Amino acid sequence: MSEGLVVVVRSVIGFFSLLIFARIIGKSQISQLTFFDYVLGITIGSMAASLATDLSSRAWPHWVALASWSALGFIMEKITVKWRYASKFLEGEPVIVIMNGKIMEEVMKKMKYTVSEIMGLLRNKGIFDVKQVEFAILEPNGQLSVLQKPEHLPLTPQDMKIKVSSSGISSELIYDGILIEQNLRQLKKDKKWLIKELKKQGIHDVSEVFYASLNPAGNLYVDRYQDRLQSVLDIGDYKGPY
Amino acid sequence: MRKFLVISIPVVTIILFILIMQGGNVLKRPLGNEVGIPKTIEMIVQDIKNENWDSASNHWDNLSKDWDKVIKRVQFSAERNEIEGLSLSIASLKGAIEAQDQSSGLQLSYQAYEHWEDLGE
Numbered sequence: 047m048s049e050g051l052v053v054v055v056r057s058v059i060g061f062f063s064l065l066i067f068a069r070i071i072g073k074s075q076i077s078q079l080t081f082f083d084y085v086l087g088i089t090i091g092s093m094a095a096s097l098a099t100d101l102s103s104r105a106w107p108h109w110v111a112l113a114s115w116s117a118l119g120f121i122m123e124k125i126t127v128k129w130r131y132a133s134k135f136l137e138g139e140p141v142i143v144i145m146n147g148k149i150m151e152e153v154m155k156k157m158k159y160t161v162s163e164i165m166g167l168l169r170n171k172g173i174f175d176v177k178q179v180e181f182a183i184l185e186p187n188g189q190l191s192v193l194q195k196p197e198h199l200p201l202t203p204q205d206m207k208i209k210v211s212s213s214g215i216s217s218e219l220i221y222d223g224i225l226i227e228q229n230l231r232q233l234k235k236d237k238k239w240l241i242k243e244l245k246k247q248g249i250h251d252v253s254e255v256f257y258a259s260l261n262p263a264g265n266l267y268v269d270r271y272q273d274r275l276q277s278v279l280d281i282g283d284y285k286g287p288y
Numbered sequence: 289m290r291k292f293l294v295i296s297i298p299v300v301t302i303i304l305f306i307l308i309m310q311g312g313n314v315l316k317r318p319l320g321n322e323v324g325i326p327k328t329i330e331m332i333v334q335d336i337k338n339e340n341w342d343s344a345s346n347h348w349d350n351l352s353k354d355w356d357k358v359i360k361r362v363q364f365s366a367e368r369n370e371i372e373g374l375s376l377s378i379a380s381l382k383g384a385i386e387a388q389d390q391s392s393g394l395q396l397s398y399q400a401y402e403h404w405e406d407l408g409e
Contacts, residue, residue, distance in 0.1 A: 047359055047363045047368065047371050047372075048363065049368070051363075052363050052364055052368075055308065055364050056364070059305045059308065059309065062301055062305070063302070063305060066298045066301065066302065069298075101367070101368040102367060102368055102369055103367050104309070104312075104365065104366060104367045104408075105308075105309045105364070105365065106309040106310060106365070109305070109306075109309055
């Protein structure tokens with residue numbers, strides 16, 4: 047029995063099974079995960095690890111457990127999407143922890159959150175004074191959504207009645223010295239135009255460019271491999287090996 | 289076509305994995321010119337009962353060769369302990385045959401047969 051080979055084959059089975067099941071369950075963002083999703087992920091991952099390395103038992107029971115947990119996760123996912131009543135119980139619901147600058151102690155106690163944790167979440171949002179908060183809502187995934195009081199909200203062009211044009215989404219034209227012709231065509235431009243624009247910036251070949259993008263307003267951003275900076279700022283605070 | 293591939297590739301992959309993991313029961317059966325492990329064990333048991341030690345030794349050689357081939361096929365679906373258990377029983381059986389020990393020979397033969405039954409189950 048070649049243990050190494052068996053582990054390789056079982057690892058391939060575990061890896062791709064996990065990939066397929068994860069795609070079926072469908073949670074793509076770690077930030078969307080509730081505590082239960084997180085625990086579910088750890089458990090399924092642990093089963094995949096046992097499948098690959100625990101040669102004292104057959105691969106099949108581990109794989110069945112992996113498939114069963116994934117199936118249950120999928121069913122729970124479907125239930126929470128289709129049935130809001132169950133979703134409230136299974137995934138929890140957003141709760142208000144600060145209202146008009148007042149901390150809701152009872153809610154925090156129920157949610158097992160401390161004031162310092164909430165303050166930390168507020169600071170992550172750039173808010174250092176509870177009085178500035180009109181509503182702070184604790185989401186089921188543990189994130190804090192904050193609505194500041196109107197007097198503390200940042201000024202927007204709309205408040206100033208200033209007309210602004212949309213900058214749109216930039217498309218990559220060059221990445222790692224390679225031209226992405228598909229994006230160029232989508233923006234109704236051609237290679238000739240791009241080379242002309244690059245020449246204006248003193249670039250003679252696409253291979254000199256690390257990254258270039260164009261936004262719908264027509265602004266071309268170009269980053270060369272040689273950035274030609276006079277002095278590069280070092281933000282390291284102590285000496286290391288490099 | 290794209291949707292078909294998106295669905296069919298994972299389905300085929302999962303079926304292939306299930307076949308690899310559950311193929312032990314089929315792959316442990318004799319292929320080609322192999323006599324088969326249980327049949328060889330039966331022949332060894334008969335030889336030991338009849339105290340026909342030369343024939344038992346020849347059958348043991350065939351059993352050992354067949355088992356080496358079967359291990360390669362069932363290693364992905366069977367548990368290591370059963371494989372090692374059967375290997376150990378076969379090795380010990382050789383000793384019992386050489387010592388012409390009927391009692392140990394029969395015990396080890398039936399032990400090997402039990403390991404064989406559990407292999408890939």
